[in-house]
Amino acid sequence: MFTSGDLWAGAVVPLAITAVILTIGWRATRRRLGARESRSWAGPLAVGAGFASGYWSLFGWSEFPPLDVTEWLFFLTFPLVVLGTLDALLRFPLHGRLAASVAAALMAVFLLSWPLVSTDDGLQKETAVVVALGALLSVGCVTSLEALAVRISGARLSAILLAAAIPASMVLVLSGSQRLGQTAGALAATQAGTLAASLILGRAAVGRATVLIFVILYAGLLLCGCVYAGLTATNALILFLAPNMAWLAWRWTGRFGTWQEPVAQVALVAAVAMIAVFRAWQSFAIEVAS
Amino acid sequence: MANNFVARAALLFSTAFVVLAAPAASAAPLVVDAVHSTVLFRIKHLNTSFAWGRFDDISGKVNLDDKSPSLEIQLKTDSIDTGNAKREEHLKSPDFFSAKQFPTISFRSTKITKSGDGKYTVDGTLKLHGVEQPISVELERTGAGKNQQGTAIEGFETTFKIKRSDYGMKFLLQGLSDEVLLIVSLECGAK
Numbered sequence: 108m109f110t111s112g113d114l115w116a117g118a119v120v121p122l123a124i125t126a127v128i129l130t131i132g133w134r135a136t137r138r139r140l141g142a143r144e145s146r147s148w149a150g151p152l153a154v155g156a157g158f159a160s161g162y163w164s165l166f167g168w169s170e171f172p173p174l175d176v177t178e179w180l181f182f183l184t185f186p187l188v189v190l191g192t193l194d195a196l197l198r199f200p201l202h203g204r205l206a207a208s209v210a211a212a213l214m215a216v217f218l219l220s221w222p223l224v225s226t227d228d229g230l231q232k233e234t235a236v237v238v239a240l241g242a243l244l245s246v247g248c249v250t251s252l253e254a255l256a257v258r259i260s261g262a263r264l265s266a267i268l269l270a271a272a273i274p275a276s277m278v279l280v281l282s283g284s285q286r287l288g289q290t291a292g293a294l295a296a297t298q299a300g301t302l303a304a305s306l307i308l309g310r311a312a313v314g315r316a317t318v319l320i321f322v323i324l325y326a327g328l329l330l331c332g333c334v335y336a337g338l339t340a341t342n343a344l345i346l347f348l349a350p351n352m353a354w355l356a357w358r359w360t361g362r363f364g365t366w367q368e369p370v371a372q373v374a375l376v377a378a379v380a381m382i383a384v385f386r387a388w389q390s391f392a393i394e395v396a397s
Numbered sequence: 398m399a400n401n402f403v404a405r406a407a408l409l410f411s412t413a414f415v416v417l418a419a420p421a422a423s424a425a426p427l428v429v430d431a432v433h434s435t436v437l438f439r440i441k442h443l444n445t446s447f448a449w450g451r452f453d454d455i456s457g458k459v460n461l462d463d464k465s466p467s468l469e470i471q472l473k474t475d476s477i478d479t480g481n482a483k484r485e486e487h488l489k490s491p492d493f494f495s496a497k498q499f500p501t502i503s504f505r506s507t508k509i510t511k512s513g514d515g516k517y518t519v520d521g522t523l524k525l526h527g528v529e530q531p532i533s534v535e536l537e538r539t540g541a542g543k544n545q546q547g548t549a550i551e552g553f554e555t556t557f558k559i560k561r562s563d564y565g566m567k568f569l570l571q572g573l574s575d576e577v578l579l580i581v582s583l584e585c586g587a588k
Contacts, residue, residue, distance in 0.1 A: 110571075166567075166568070167567070174526070174527055174528065174565040175491055175495055175498065175526075175565065176491070176495070176498050177491040177495075222498045223497065223498070282486075283483070283486035283487050283489070283490045283492075284487070284490040284491055284492050285487070285492055285568075285569070286490070286491055286492045286568055287490075287491065331491065334497060335490065335491045335495060335497045335498060336486075336490040336491060337486045337490070391483065394482050394483045394486075395483055397482070
């Protein structure tokens with residue numbers, strides 16, 4: 108059941124908080140820091156605060172340690188903000204960024220899958236494969252999108268991530284968990300917020316520093332959907348690959364004009380992600396009809 | 398003569414064993430027959446009508462006759478059955494039961510007192526969604542008989558209400574009531 112209250116809490120609140128923190132953060136520190144640092148340090152904080160506030164307005168404050176494993180997504184936000192901000196300010200070298208993404212992916216996978224080990228059934232082989240694959244793909248996705256982020260504007264990166272996160276939210280709802288779908292919606296709203304802030308700030312490139320926090324939360328949601336709800340591994344994989352499709356469009360549209368290239372990138376990401384929506388909808392319709 | 402003594406001694410020992418073992422056998426807990434037992438739940442949808450469901454996988458033991466009575470029931474969360482596969486998928490998800498993380502719902506008695514003819518007050522701990530809460534239910538003995546194999550069987554039933562929010566199940570409280578009615582009907586027999 109989606110109410111106007113859910114829309115307010117899960118979309119407007121995270122969007123507004125992300126956009127405001129990003130805009131204020133940049134404007135407050137641009138004189139002390141170099142333009143690029145001042146734009147990027149606020150990125151992880153803005154996305155983290157936007158996501159956490161959206162989560163909090165939707166579901167309330169979770170107790171610590173959380174009862175339900177999916178509530179770790181909320182608490183994961185805090186170390187990811189710290190890691191992302193440090194990376195933005197200290198400008199980690201490539202191996203440092205790789206180590207940060209491995210640490211973040213392992214932390215997420217451990218927190219989101221450890222309760223399965225303690226059940227009577229234990230960690231099943233297929234679940235273990237999904238979990239291990241999730242960690243590997245997370246690291247690969249962070250590396251891939253960070254490399255993409257330095258080549259495109261912050262606004263374009265936000266639009267690409269938004270084009271993947273909205274369909275992911277729809278697929279999670281269709282796969283049996285409204286809660287995970289709403290959480291993905293809050294994550295998508297943070298990208299709408301960074302997009303809005305990027306448009307306000309003009310050529311401000313918030314890009315790379317937000318990739319880590321977004322990808323780990325996005326991967327965590329897909330992992331939870333796969334393991335604890337009815338998200339199929341194929342749909343999870345499609346959604347995982349969707350934002351990376353921007354690379355293909357970037358290659359193919361190199362000869363296009365300035366505005367066609369970003370449109371083609373975002374459209375390709377959205378089109379691939381919508382395959383998962385179509386598949387989930389088809390499965391939903393068949394099950395409802397039977 | 399010696400053989401006769403040995404035979405008598407053996408008879409004495411075997412008789413003593415049967416006599417001593419008899420009370421222990423009668424105190425053996427009855428095992429819940431999953432096929433003839435039912436756990437139903439009822440919840441209000443959009444403050445309008447009641448939706449019903451059941452758990453198909455039930456197991457447990459009941460012992461009300463000896464000096465240390467006990468009752469243990471386990472339900473497999475994954476066996477939830479509402480007659481609609483999509484709704485069951487939703488109920489098993491982290492929105493409600495989170496069946497992968499919490500595969501079992503259990504009740505274990507801590508104190509059972511006879512409250513009337515065939516009636517018992519059962520205090521115990523209900524563990525649902527990973528949260529343990531003390532509850533007290535009125536259990537009624539609904540009958541006794543023999544099954545097709547000639548084994549003695551007994552029936553029990555209890556109806557009680559819980560608040561799902563007490564067990565950390567707080568999602569969609571505006572759409573599905575906090576209060577859930579449970580009807581547990583058990584048929585038990587010696588294993």
